[in-house]
Amino acid sequence: xxxxxGVLSPTLRDLLPQEAQQLYVxxxxxxWEQYDPQRDGPTTREAVSSREAWSAVTRxxxxxxxxxxxxxxxxxxxxxxxxxNRGAAGxxxxxxxxxx
Numbered sequence: 001x002x003x004x005x006g007v008l009s010p011t012l013r014d015l016l017p018q019e020a021q022q023l024y025v026x027x028x029x030x031x032w033e034q035y036d037p038q039r040d041g042p043t044t045r046e047a048v049s050s051r052e053a054w055s056a057v058t059r060x061x062x063x064x065x066x067x068x069x070x071x072x073x074x075x076x077x078x079x080x081x082x083x084x085n086r087g088a089a090g091x092x093x094x095x096x097x098x099x100x
Contacts, residue, residue: 007053016070020061027056 007028008021016024031052035045061070064077071077 016057016061019072020057020070023060024053024057028053 007025012024013021028049031049032045035048037045040048060072062073063070067077069077
């Protein structure tokens with residue numbers, strides 16, 4: 001990742017497996033290089049690059065409904081030790097599980 005060191009947000013780093021992170025960065029950088037303001041209109045270069053990168057990830061990876069873990073399509077989800085970010089609902093559930 002050359003000039004785009006901040007491409008991956010902390011949330012994406014927590015949620016996506018390493019392979020998906022690498023795909024995101026590669027796709028982001030390709031879209032960044034191919035950005036054409038004439039074609040892409042008023043959308044910012046960052047927005048276009050992010051949209052293309054996320055699209056690339058979701059073409060190859062899927063999030064498991066039960067574990068909330070991302071994995072390559074067609075491969076089984078790997079059981080996670082503890083998902084780092086399941087939102088407010090997941091946090092509340094885990095608190096109640098610990099207190100019972």
